[in-house]
Amino acid sequence: MKGLEIRNLVVKIASRTVIDGLNLEVPAGQVHAIMGPNGTGKSSLSKAIAGHPDYKIASGEVLLDGENIVGKSVDEIARMGFFLSFQYPVDVPGVSIANFIRACLNARQSGGKTVNPVAYYKELYEKMDLLKIDRNFTNRSVNEGFSGGEKKRCDILQMLMLKPKFAVLDEVDSGLDIDALRIVSQGVNSARSPEVGMLLITHYNRLLEYIKPDRIHVLSGGKIVLSGGPELAVELEQKGYDWLK
Amino acid sequence: MQQGQDTFDVDRSAGDFKYAEDYAYDAGVGLNEDVVRYISKVKGEDEWVLNFRLSALKAFEKMPNPTHWAPKKLDELDFSKIRYYLAKSQQKKRSWDEVPDDVKQTFERLGVPEQERAFLAGVDAQFDSESAYTNMKEHLAKDGVIFCDSTEGMRRYPEFFKKYFGKVIPISDSKYSALNSAVFSGGSFVYVPKGVKLKQPLQAYFRINAESFGQFERTLIIADEGAELMYMEGCTAPRFETGTLHSGVVELVALKGAKIQYVTVQNWSDNVFNLVTQRGMAEEDAQIRWVDCNIGSGITMKYPAVILKGARARGEVVSIALATTKQHQDTGAKMIHLASGTTSNITSKSVSIGSGRASYRGLVYMAKNTSGCKNNTVCDALLINANSRTDTYPAVVCGGENNSVQHEASVSKINEEQIFYMRQRGLSEQEAVSLSVNGFVNDLVKEFPMEYSVELRRLIDLQMEGSVG
Incomplete structure (x- = not known):
């Protein structure tokens, strides 16, 4: 299957089980959302897929376009076309946004080739305009001294430039005011295509009004306990999560 | 992050090559009065220079190695096994075409002539003991700027040397300045006349080609009143089986209102002992700035200093050190405030990798009779591996009135979440x-x-x- 497929996934941090037999299929071209109360393993799931060394995959499979990525390194998984937008994007002092994204693109080139700088800047500026990021941000250090909204836009800018096959967006709406939410959502929507799959992790239906998902899943106790269409998000917002227990 | 790698090779391919040794002048192995006399004779020096060398030799022999605080590895340095002087020829080449082929190949591989063609105002390239090639753009000479190697400078401009040479850094300042004063050869002499401001930097390259060789260049730079210049030096050596010593001395004199900026990028191979004394003296309203980067060598001990002698003089040290396994970068800065209203800044960043060790050693001194002096010191250290090491040894002596000294230091480990x-x-x-x-x-x-x-x-x-x- 093209897209992301997770089979019987069990993830542990040290000896604590955070994901406990999770199954999920997100075909290319679709956007799914994972909702659920705090502390149910949503962020753990995203980090485990990305290959974070602290999140040990005890059993199960994660297939990206049919290829099992379990056991591969973080950067290998990234170069295969997996992107994670972080709930808390990390500062990289002294490394400008322009240089950082370019280095990431160069890392995907074969045989020591590098991206054409003219074409690169042209595209970078286009995507920055789309996300309403000021041009002078190209010279600013990645995320350093950014507001919450600026960090999220910077992450989505990276996604648009790196063009992943599959993206997990972990609480991309947190810390955004309504205008920023609209801009970030526009950016995310511009990356939607029949080739690209996405998984949104969120607490709020609000985000899903801007980025319309095809399916909603509820994560609780480290596994998917309920799945449904977009209407499920509205129901969850009204009723909360307690009725699921 | 992986931890505990104790060995790994560093690629220094740019500088790691050597040519057959074939020297016209060789002072042999070991150090004694005959060696010093030989060097002086080969160079055709005046008697006052020979006497300077001989008194330095006496001081060197009397002084102990500073092993009570210095890296233990310094004990491995065997002065009796070092060759103190090697030279191809005493005749300086003025045009690139006249330089011997193997020397030329060396510098071409290091990119010297290209850079010179591109923009440099002048280049002084030192191959083992003597400068192989010096050249300077004509317009500089017209302005009265002098840029030559120190032997030639001493011969042609004794008035400058008698006044300033060995004055900023006296013979017995340390064991290594004494050693340099006894056996120095090569290095640059620069004089920039009153009010002349050089827009392009002057540049020197130092290269060690022969095993067990010591390089002892001696540089004297004088910026006359209101003059401005930037001087840059780069250093490389191939990897030898036995340790090699580089012990240069650099003296800067910035007269009233002058500005000197001295830039070093040091990438010696990791068995070079790099023990360098660099000091500038800033008169009234003058500015001296050391910009220093230490990447190579096994041990570097180097603390660029500014003596702020005149009122409102300003000193600055900007320093980067990278220490990988087998390396100890012991670097820092000294700011000696002798006049009122003088200011200084020290900014140091070090990175320790593998079992590499970076130390910051600083001295800020403000004399009793001063007031309104300011110093600001910031040292940041980054540790990459669990067995990496960093140390900070700041010394502050704050006399006088209304003087202020500020010292900030930070140590951080590489951020795992950032790497993720x-x-x-x-x-x-x-x-x-x-x-x-x-x-x-x-x-x-x-x-x-x-x-x-x-x-x-x-x-x-x-x-x-x-x-x-």
Whole structure:
């Protein structure tokens, strides 16, 4: 299957089980959302897929376009076309946004080739305009001294430039005011295509009004306990999560 | 992050090559009065210079190695096994075409002539003991600027040497300044006349080609009243089986209102002992700035200093050190405030990789009769591996009235979440760590001239190779 497929996934941090037999299929071209109360393993799931060394995959499979990525390194998984937008994007002092994204693109080139700088800047500026990021941000250090909204836009800018096959967006709406939410959502929507799959992790239906998902899943106790269409998000917002227990 | 790698090779391929040794002048192995007399005779020096050398030799022999505080490795240095003077020819070549082929190949591989053609105002390239080639753009000579090697300078401009040579750094300042004073050869002499402001930097390259050789260049730079100049030096050596010694002495004199900026990028191979004394004297309203990057060598001990002698003089040291396994970068700065209203800044960043060790050693001294002096010191250290080490030894003596001294220091470990973030974007662990380290020193790398900062980033990437993963 093209897209992301997770089979019987069990993830542990040290000896604590955070994901406990999770199954999920997100075909290319679709956007799914994972909702659920705090502390149910949503962020753990995203980090485990990305290959974070602290999140040990005890059993199960994660297939990206049919290829099992379990056991591969973080950067290998990234170069295969997996992107994670972080709930808390990390500062990289002294490394400008322009240089950082370019280095990431160069890392995907074969045989020591590098991206054409003219074409690169042209595209970078286009995507920055789309996300309403000021041009002078190209010279600013990645995320350093950014507001919450600026960090999220910077992450989505990276996604648009790196063009992943599959993206997990972990609480991309947190810390955004309504205008920023609209801009970030526009950016995310511009990356939607029949080739690209996405998984949104969120607490709020609000985000899903801007980025319309095809399916909603509820994560609780480290596994998917309920799945449904977009209407499920509205129901969850009204009723909360307690009725699921 | 992987931990505990104790050995890995650093690629210094740019400088790691050597040519057959074939020297017209060789002072032999070991140090004694005959060696000193031989060097002086070969160079055809005046008697006052020979006497200077001989008194320095006496001081050197009397002084102990500073082993009570210095790296233990210094004990491995065997002065009786070093060759103190080697030279191809005493005749200086003025045009690139006249330089012997193997020397030429060396410098071409290091990119000297290209850079010179590109923009440099002048180049002084030192191959073992003597400068192989010096040249200077004509318009500089017309302005009365002198740029030659120190032997020639001493011969042709004794008035400057008698007044300033060995005055900023006296013979017995340390064992190594004494050693240099006894056996020095090569190095540059620069004089920039009153009010002349050089827009382009002067440049020197130092290279050790012969095994067990000691390089003892001696540089004297004088900026007359209101003059301005920038001087840059680069250093390389191939890797030898036995340790090699580089012990240079650099004296700067900035007269009233003058500005001197001295830039060093040191990339000696990791069995070079790099024991350098650099000091400037700033008169009234003068400014001296040391911009220093230590990437290579096994041990570096180097503390660029500014003596702020005249009122409102200003001193600055900007320093980057990278220490990988087998390396100890013991670097720092000294600011000696002798007049009122003088200011100084020290900014130091170090990165320790593998079992590498970086130490900051600083002295800020404000004399009793001063007032309104200011110093600001910031030292940041970054540790990459669990067995990396850093130390800070700041000394502050604050006399006088209304003087202020500020010292900030930080030590950080490489941020694992940052590396995860960068790797999630597709960078390998090594690329991520390299970029992170480059980012850490970025604000200081920007202080280097453009082509040096490009080179520096490349060297930092090379240095990081094999340090992780």
